[in-house]
Structure formats: structure tokens, C-alpha cells
Amino acid sequence: MPDVRLASPQGKWILLTTVLGSSMAMLDSTVVNVALPRIGHDLDADLAALQWTVNAYMVTLAGLILLGGSLGDRYGRRKIFALGVVWFAAASLLCGLAPSPAVLIAARALQGIGGALLTPGSLALIQASFDPDDRSRAVGLWSGFGGIGAAVGPFLGGWLVAGPGWRWVFLLNVPLALLCVPVALRHVPESADQRAHGRFDVLGAALGALALALLTYALIEARGGSAAVAVTAVAGLAAAVAFVRVERHRPDPMLPPDIFASRQFTAVNLVTLCVYAAFGGFFFLTALQLQVVAGYSPLAAGTALLPTTALMLLFSSRSGALADRTGPRLPLTVGPLLCAAAMLLMLRVGKDADYLTDVLPALLVMGAGMVTLVAPLTATVLASVDATRAGLASGINNAAARAAGLVAVAALPLLAGMGPEAYRSPAAFDAAFDRAMPMCAGVLVLGSAVAFALVRRPGPGCRRPECRTHGSVTAPPLEAGAGGSRGA
Template structure:
């Protein structure tokens, strides 16, 4: 609250006052721009409506990261695409999303988090329409790149609105619900994609139009606006450009390098990306109003938990890629059946993530951030034994359940702790950093794990070669999860997520 002289004004996140229009209070109704003292409660009607908007918005971005994979064969047959064209269809989205997600967070802090979220939803819908109407591969790739721009606005914007809008004591529960439901959106991609592709692959993209319309309509009605009261007078354009070049270049190199034999193009992209990241760090240390204030990383917890995020999401990206491949190639399952194999994990997140966030509020984040990755690692170790002739109930399901249980315990406290370690004024930026770390981790895993495990060329199509490589990769993923638990054990102090010890 501020110390403004009477009559008192409603106060928004960050202490920014809101102003009534004449007659606003005549029927006791609260405008979306206004927050009750202390913020929204998770169980209130407006709190639930805000959560719905944020889940729908972020869910679109998560869903499109997985649902398109199932549609690739149909896209290739319809548009006459070769393997390179299909790969670009996937990577164009990831490139723009990962390279611009830091900028998306800082734009929300400066210009309004709800505004950036809604702009991202409209942008994503228009780009999705472009994908659905694409007459050829180059048009589809360009539209996918534009989709990534919209995703870069949607993803950090949703978490920043959540952090700024909800009462402190309800944030962990709200983040748990958000993370569980958006995780469900990503995990449901293969199932939903298989169903839609049976009708027409273009329906995969048309699905985003009604979702985006719901985000805009409900967002305008229910989501309060917030921005950083300490926002800079101008945007750090050099910082934004160097971060985009750095993340984009490194991402392209990691995706294209292994498949292309590290040719000149991928090497140059990697060098330019690395130089861009170095320039970004130097720029942020000297800029008066940086995109990512270095002060964020003065918090040991913020730094350690982001490192843990990288380890956990790298492991998750590797498991989700190679488990589905192993089930199809070595066990002979259909794509739909392989995608459905992880459904119990998704169901656990749907049912229990909100409770996990609330429990972490009582116990502090250290315990779940240690126990969760270890439980998930045990599940990955179980899955490492999956091979030809195995059956789902005995050989696959127990590992999936352990992995899902570990994610339930880990994901919500991980996100809540990162945001709690940053000032509310920088919640959008902190969310952008954490999302960039998670996305980069998945990309590194997808690019590096097959080569580390000895899976090169067309070896993935031979069960006798894929199975030992899969087992090696799962051991690496289990080790990454153990590393995430170790980081939390030594780097996260005991205490509640919003205690002074976490960086406030």
C-alpha cells in the first residue's frame, strides 16, 4: 500500500494507484484494473477467472510446442515437404520463442502485463491462422516463426500477471494450479494432435483461434493490469537485440548442428550466438535500464533455482523425446499409443499440482525441490529398462507414475521460488529468464542427448541400436534430475518462498 493522502485510492501491484471513472462504485462492482487490498484470492470468482485466462494463454504456447510433431507426416504429404522442411516447421517456432522470451517479460513489466498478454494472444491467433492457410512450406515456416513471437509474449506474461495479482499467501497454490494445467496442455499435445490430424492437419492450428478469443474476452473482463513502478523511461534496445541474437544463434546451432554434421552454417550461427550472449552480458552490466537487471542474479536462490530448472527441464525434454521413440520403434506401438503412455503423469499434474504448491508454502521450497527430482529420477531409472517385449502395466506405467509424482512435487515450488526470489516489480523479467532457461534446457537435451548416447544417422529406426542408446540417455537424464536435487539441497535455504531469506 502507498501512503497517499485521503481520500485513499485503490492500489495495484507494485504500489501503482488505480483511478475510478465517474460512477464506478455506484453498484459496488470492481473494475478489472482494481485489486482488493493484498491481492486476489485463489478461490475467489475473479481469482479463478484470472487463472483460467492465464492457463488458456500459456497453454496455447505449450500445446503448440508438442501438438505439431504428430502432424508432421501429414504436413509433409500434403505440402510435399522434405525432412529439412519439416524440421524447419518445428524449429522456426522454437527459435523465435526462445530468442524473444526475455524481451517479452521486460515488455510486460514496462507497458503492462495484461496488455502484453492480450497482444500476444491476438498475435498468436493471427499467426496460427496463417499456418492453417499456408499453401506451401516456406509460408508455413514463416507463420510458425511468427507464432513463436506470440508465444514469447504469452508465456512470461501469464506468470507475471499471476505473481502481481494474487495475494502473497495464495501465490504458490495459484502457481501450482497454473503449472499443472499448462503442463497438461503440453503433455496432451500428442493425443490431441493425433485426433485432429485424423480430420485435417490444419485443424491443429485452427484450434488456437477460439482459445485466443477466450483469452482476450475473459482477460479484458477479469484480469487486472499491472506494471513495474520502477520501469525504465525507455527500452534497452541494444540489450534486447543482443539477447535475441545470442539465444537465437545458439538455439539454431544446437538444433541444426547435429543433424547437419556441424556444417559452416551451424558453426557460424553458434559463434554469432555465443558472441551475442557475451555482448548481452556486457551490455546488461553497463546499461542504465537493462532488459535483465544483473541485480536479479545477486540473489543466490534465483541463480541456483534457475540452474536447477535447467537440469530438471533438460532431463524432462530428453525423456519425452526418447521414450516415445523407444515405445514406437522397439516395442512396435502406434504414435497415438506411445503418446498416451504418459497420460497418467499428466493426470497426476492436473489433480495435484495446486495442492503441491500450497504444501510448499507451508514447508518451504527446499524439501520439495530436493525430494521431487529424486522421485522423478527414480522413475526415469525404471523407464531405462523398457525394451522389446515389455508390457505397459508392468514395465512402463510404474516409471511414468514415479516421474509424474516427481514433477508434481517439483514444478510448482520451482516456479514459485524463482518468482519469490525476485522483486514484484521484476516479476515479468524473472519469469522470462526462467522460461528461457527451461526452453533452452529442452533444446540442449533434444540436440545433444542422441549424440551423447551414440544415436546417430538412421540408427533410431533399428531396435537393436536404439535400445542401448535409450538406456544410456535415460541414465543421463536420471543424473540430471539428481543434479537438480543437489543444487536445491546446497543452494536453497530453509524457509517459506516469500521469506527474506529468498531474496526479498
């Protein structure tokens, strides 16, 4: 039985190391977008390389995050968490020293593997270590500090890019890991799930990541129109079909198909795909728009994005409480519409855009929309399945959001007509940005329509989220046990 008290010195050390570990991955997911123009300039990278700088990380993270939680349950949560932190830091060092776009992209893919090991493990350590009477408060502190990290991420990234340079966006992870790992090994008790077995759905995880990688490649390179792109697209679809077949026939799959028998669960994941595809495209392009077209410095661009995550940090818990009273259908319908309105407001952001009159109104509306929908979305995911599968449901929903974001980053520049050198031309990028924002808004309207048509109030006695404070814009929060105890 876990028995560590939060007020004890050991409890404080456990909270510190889990916050440090999760913050490494959360910061990395928000600060890199701000660094993209400088990365492109210094490494002479085209737009496709910048897309891969974001997506290489997301491919491996989204494809392996469920497997990462299972490994922690079987072999020890502290062990896998520490391994993930070391792996993430080593890959970050490689990113910071990368001499070329190809090396940077490969290192980002390695970073995603580390993220898949440490991200589910940080919350699992809290669940497994603390006395039940202190667990909810510990989770609240963990999610609150993580939300603060997400909120300051763009600002910190802008400061690093404008000051020491973009490489320090990655190199910063090394000293964090040097602090995190010794604390984890000294103060965090080891834990594992005695019911977990040693068989893992490695084939399913590999096929899922391969399908994402191949389809992402086809979308990014499609503007070239070569035969290799068509072959890659077909191979990606074949890998996706193989993934579905493997998951249907394995005795303990990573992604059990029967979980989608819940109409509510399927509906809320469709909403997730829509909203996080739009969010992924929006934050990728907006960080570029503010610097390439509006002329903002990296620090100014990073600071400009603060209101969105700050609003989520301040009001996400209240939004969840309101949704408990109204039911999820209303916030999941209204929230995406507010975000769609924000993306249309971004059409006002052009050359020499004024922050107070052009940028801030859009980001405030965006933040209001995200506050409205993210907490109810997580609550609905948990309430739509049996309590014993709530952690798995949360992990699937988190992975779906990340996959949607990476597909959007791959597809949106293609659909908006951005050429390989578009980010070097303010006029060309501005025109493409004006075409992309209505597309993102349209996807959000589709998500709103799905929520209105299919989402219903859950029954009484359903499980509620423990992570009530959240500031990440890349994925909904993982809940306790996400990815856990899934062998194959």
C-alpha cells in the first residue's frame, strides 16, 4: 500500500521529481514552435524540415505513449520514468548540437520515445506512492505546476531563442534531467502492477507509429507529386489497416477495439480529433505568422501566446465544475465554436499587427473556447467507459489528440498552398495563413456539430478527472493509470 504523506520530506521530493519530468516534455511541446524561424534560418531548412521538426517528435510520442505506460506497470514505474528522463535528455542534447535538419529531425523522433516513457510515468508515480488521503491533493499540485510550465513555455522559448539561441530550447532539458533522475532514484519508491504480465503489444505500437510516420511523410512531401509519395501513402494506409487487424486479433491489444463499442467514447474522440487537429495547425502557423509576417521577435511572439494557456490554467477547474452541472453537450458544442471564431479573428493579424487590437482579442477568445471544452472533454472520456478502463480511455484520447495535431501540421501547409520557402516570404506566408485559418475554423465547426449530435450526459456515479488544472494546448491531460496494464 502506498503510504507516503504529502507533507513529509519524501513526499515533497516525489512531487518535485514528477513535476520536473513532466515539465520537460510539456515545455518541449510548446516552446519549439517559437524557435522554428530561427531553426530554419540557421540550418537552411525549408518548410518541410520545420514541419518534421514538430512532427517527428509527435509521431513517436503518439504511437508509443500507451506502450510506455504498460512498460512502467510491468518493469517498475520509477525505473521506466528515470529511463525516459535520461533518454529524453540525451535526445535533447543531440537536438541542441544538431548540425543539419536531418540530424535534428532524427533527434526529435528519439525525444518522442523518451516522452512516451516519462509522460505516463510521472502521474503513475504519484498514484502509486502517496497515501490515499493525500493523493488527490498531490495530483492537483502536480497538474497545477504542470499547467504553470505550459503557460510559461512559449515565453521561455522566446527568451531563449532571442538570447542564448534556439539550441538552448533543447539543451535546457539536460540540467533538468541531472536534477530529476538522482532525486527519483533516491526518494521515489519503486512500484509495479503485480497483475501486469511481460507480453506487450510491440507489433501494434510499431505499426501505429509506422502508419503515422508514412502518412505524415506523404502529406508533407505531396507538393512534389512524385511516385515515391504515392507509394508512401499506400504503404501508410496498408500499415494502418494492418494495425487495426492486429489490434482486433491479439488477446490483450494496446488499443482494444471493443472500447469503441461505447457510442459516447467514440463521439468524444471524434470531437477530440477535430479540435486538436485545428489546435495543432493553429499554434504551428501562428508562431510563424507573428514572426515572419507581423515582425515580432521570438520573445514577443512567445509572450503573445501566454493569454491562451494562462486562461486555461486559471479557469479549467471551474469549467469542469460547470460542465458537471450542465452536462458535456453544451460546452463541447460551444467551446469549438468559440475557438473557430478566434481563428477567424486571426485573419486581422498581418504586417505590423498591433498586439492589443489585433492579436490579443483572438487569443482571449481562443483561450475562452479551450477553457470551455478541454475539462468537459476529459470528464466525458472518463465517464464513457467502465471505471476499470478509465486510465486506458484517457491514454487513447491523449494519443488521438497528438495524432490529430501531427496530421494537421503535415496537411495544412499543403492545403493552404504553402511552398517550401513560404516562411521566408512575408507576403506568401500571410496569404497562405489567411487560407489556413478558415480551414481550421471549419474543422472546429465540424467538431461542434459532432458534439451536438452525439454527446449526451453521462449517467450518475461516473468517474471525474483528477487533473483539474491544465494548461497544455497539444493534448488533453492524462489521467491516473493512462496506458497502464496493457499487455499483448
